[in-house]
Amino acid sequence: MxxxxxxxxxxxxxxxxxxxxxxxxxxxxxxxxxxxxxxxxxxxxxxxTLQFWAGLIGFIAILSALLVILHPNPMVSVLFLILNLFCVALFYLFLQAQFLAAIQVIVYAGAIMVLFLFVIMLLNLRVEEGLHLTGGVQRPAAFVLGTAFAGVLFWAILHRRDRPFLEPPGSAEGFGTARDLGVLLFGRYLFAFEAASILLVAAMIGAVLLAKRRLQ
Amino acid sequence: MSQELTRVLIESGVKIALFFVIVLTLIAYLTLAERRVSAWIQDRRGPNRVGPFGLLQPVADGIKFLFKEAITPLNAYRPVYLLAPALIFVPALVTFSVIPVGPPVRLFGYDIPLQIADVDNGVLIILAFASMGVYGVALAGWSSNNKYSLMGGIRSSSQMISYELAMGISLVGVLMATGSLRLNDIVQQQAQRGWNMFWQLPGFIIFLTAAFAETNRLPFDLPEAESELVAGYHTEYSGMRFSMFYMAEYANMITASALLATLYCGGYHVPGLARLGLSGNVAALLGAAAFGVKMGAFLFLYLWVRWTLPRFRYDQLMNLGWKVLLPASLLHLLWVSLIVLKGWV
Incomplete structure (x- = not known):
C-alpha cells in the first residue's frame, strides 16, 4: 500500500x-x-502482491473515468473510456472470470467503442459543442441520484471493511471458463438468457425500421 | 520470491524476448521478400545490390527511415497523432503470445511449451486484440487532420467491422468441432481427425478472405488506395513513424498466417511423424519447423495475391462482406453443426 x-x-x-x-x-x-x-x-x-496491482488498476480506472468527463476533446474522452473498459476487464481477471474479461474487451472496448469513435469522427466534434444544461429537473435529479450512489458505495466500503481486500469468489477448478459459464447459461439461467436474446432481436429490428422510415 | 515463481518469470521473459526478436526479424525480411517476389512476378530483378541477394536491404531501409525527418503537421492533434502508430503495432504483436508454435520441449528437466501463454480462451484473446487494431488506423486518419487520411481511417474501420463478423462466425465452426477455446486443443484435435482445412473448406475460404480484409492487404487495401486517397490514413506520417505502419501491416500478416496455420492446417502437427518414434525434442523441433513452413506458405500467398489481383471498389467490398461472406458463413455453420451433431467426423 x-x-x-x-x-x-x-x-x-x-x-x-x-x-x-x-x-x-x-x-x-x-x-x-x-x-x-x-x-x-x-x-x-x-x-x-495482488493488492498493489489491483490498487494501481483501480487508480487508473478512476483517473480515466474522471478524464472521460473532464476532457474538453470528445475524441480523447472516447480513448479514456476505452482505457477504463480495459481496467474493468482486468478486474474481471482478478476475480478469476477470464471468459468475462475477454468478452468485455471484445464487446465493449472492441465493438461498441469503435462505433462511438466512428460517430465522433463523422460529426467531427473538435471541442465540446452544444452541451448546455438548461434548467428543469435534470440538474437536481442528477444531484440526488449521485449523492445516493455515493452513499451506497460508502456503505458498501464500511460494510466490507474487515474482509480481505480481494477474495476470489470461487476456487473450484474451471471457475469462470467458457465451459463453466455455458453450463450455467444453458441450464439454470436458460429462460433469462433466451428472454434477453429476444429483447435484443426486437431492439435491433426496431432500430432498423426507424432508420429506414426516415430514409423514405 | 518462491522458486517456482522465479522459474516461471524467467521462462516467460526469455520466451517473450525470443518471440519478439523472431517476429521483428521476420517483418524486416518480409519487406524484402515482398519486393523480390513482386519483381519475380513482374519479370524484374528487384533489390539485389545491398549484400548477397540484397539480404542487407532491410538494414539499409531501417537506417534510412531513422534518419528521415519526422514531421508533425501543424494542425494535427499531437498526442493522438503520436499514439496511433503504437496502437496499431502493439495488438499485432500481442496476438502472437497465445499461438502455439510447437509441442513442448524438455530443457533442464522442465517441460517448456513453445507458446508464451497457454490460456483457456486463446481464441477469444485473439479476437479481442484483432478488434483493437482498428483504433490505430482510425485514429491515425482522424488526428492527421487531412481529408484523405480521414477517409482512409473511416474506410478501414467500417471494413474491419464488416469482415470481423464473417471471420468470427466461420471461426465458430472450428470451435464447435473442437469443443474448446484453447489453441493447443484445436491443434491436437486436428492431429487426431484430420486438418480442419479439408472438411471445413468453406469456413477456411471465408476466414482467409476475411483475414485479407482485416490486414488491409490487396485486394482489400482501400484504406490506403493510392489512386483515390494519396496514401490513406498514413499520408501525413514520415520517417520512423511511417515505417511503424508498414511494420504493423507485416506483423498483422504474420499473425494472420500463423492463425490460419493453427486453426485450419493443423498448427505444428506433421502427418505420420508420431509413427517414426523420434525422441521428444527432435519431434518438437520438427513440429516447430512444420509450423514455420505452413506459416511461410500463407505469407507467400499474401504476396502472390497482392501482385496478381486488382483492387476492389468500395461498394463491391461491402457487398462481398455483407451479402456473400456473412450468409455463406452462417450456412457453413449450419453444415458444421449438422456434422458435429451426427458425429460424422
Whole structure:
C-alpha cells in the first residue's frame, strides 16, 4: 500500500509541476524518476502482491473515468473510456472470470467503442459543442441520484471493511471458463438468457425500421 | 520470491524476448521478400545490390527511415497523432503470445511449451486484440487532420467491422468441432481427425478472405488506395513513424498466417511423424519447423495475391462482406453443426 500511495503522489506532483511550471519539467521529471525507482527497490516485495496491482488498476480506472468527463476533446474522452473498459476487464481477471474479461474487451472496448469513435469522427466534434444544461429537473435529479450512489458505495466500503481486500469468489477448478459459464447459461439461467436474446432481436429490428422510415 | 515463481518469470521473459526478436526479424525480411517476389512476378530483378541477394536491404531501409525527418503537421492533434502508430503495432504483436508454435520441449528437466501463454480462451484473446487494431488506423486518419487520411481511417474501420463478423462466425465452426477455446486443443484435435482445412473448406475460404480484409492487404487495401486517397490514413506520417505502419501491416500478416496455420492446417502437427518414434525434442523441433513452413506458405500467398489481383471498389467490398461472406458463413455453420451433431467426423 505504501508503494501505491507513494507512486500516485509522485505522479500527481509531476502533473502539477507540468501544469504550473512548464519550464522546470526536466529537472522534476528526473527527481520523480529517481524517487520512484528507489521506492520500487525498497518496497519490491509489494510488486508481487495482488493488492498493489489491483490498487494501481483501480487508480487508473478512476483517473480515466474522471478524464472521460473532464476532457474538453470528445475524441480523447472516447480513448479514456476505452482505457477504463480495459481496467474493468482486468478486474474481471482478478476475480478469476477470464471468459468475462475477454468478452468485455471484445464487446465493449472492441465493438461498441469503435462505433462511438466512428460517430465522433463523422460529426467531427473538435471541442465540446452544444452541451448546455438548461434548467428543469435534470440538474437536481442528477444531484440526488449521485449523492445516493455515493452513499451506497460508502456503505458498501464500511460494510466490507474487515474482509480481505480481494477474495476470489470461487476456487473450484474451471471457475469462470467458457465451459463453466455455458453450463450455467444453458441450464439454470436458460429462460433469462433466451428472454434477453429476444429483447435484443426486437431492439435491433426496431432500430432498423426507424432508420429506414426516415430514409423514405 | 518462491522458486517456482522465479522459474516461471524467467521462462516467460526469455520466451517473450525470443518471440519478439523472431517476429521483428521476420517483418524486416518480409519487406524484402515482398519486393523480390513482386519483381519475380513482374519479370524484374528487384533489390539485389545491398549484400548477397540484397539480404542487407532491410538494414539499409531501417537506417534510412531513422534518419528521415519526422514531421508533425501543424494542425494535427499531437498526442493522438503520436499514439496511433503504437496502437496499431502493439495488438499485432500481442496476438502472437497465445499461438502455439510447437509441442513442448524438455530443457533442464522442465517441460517448456513453445507458446508464451497457454490460456483457456486463446481464441477469444485473439479476437479481442484483432478488434483493437482498428483504433490505430482510425485514429491515425482522424488526428492527421487531412481529408484523405480521414477517409482512409473511416474506410478501414467500417471494413474491419464488416469482415470481423464473417471471420468470427466461420471461426465458430472450428470451435464447435473442437469443443474448446484453447489453441493447443484445436491443434491436437486436428492431429487426431484430420486438418480442419479439408472438411471445413468453406469456413477456411471465408476466414482467409476475411483475414485479407482485416490486414488491409490487396485486394482489400482501400484504406490506403493510392489512386483515390494519396496514401490513406498514413499520408501525413514520415520517417520512423511511417515505417511503424508498414511494420504493423507485416506483423498483422504474420499473425494472420500463423492463425490460419493453427486453426485450419493443423498448427505444428506433421502427418505420420508420431509413427517414426523420434525422441521428444527432435519431434518438437520438427513440429516447430512444420509450423514455420505452413506459416511461410500463407505469407507467400499474401504476396502472390497482392501482385496478381486488382483492387476492389468500395461498394463491391461491402457487398462481398455483407451479402456473400456473412450468409455463406452462417450456412457453413449450419453444415458444421449438422456434422458435429451426427458425429460424422
Amino acid at each position: 505504501n508503494l501505491l500511495i507513494g507512486l500516485i503522489f509522485l505522479a500527481g506532483a509531476f502533473a502539477a509541476v507540468r501544469a504550473f511550471w512548464p519550464q522546470r519539467q526536466a529537472v522534476f521529471g528526473l527527481i520523480a524518476g529517481v524517487t520512484g525507482a528507489t521506492l520500487l527497490a525498497v518496497e519490491r516485495a509489494a510488486l508481487l
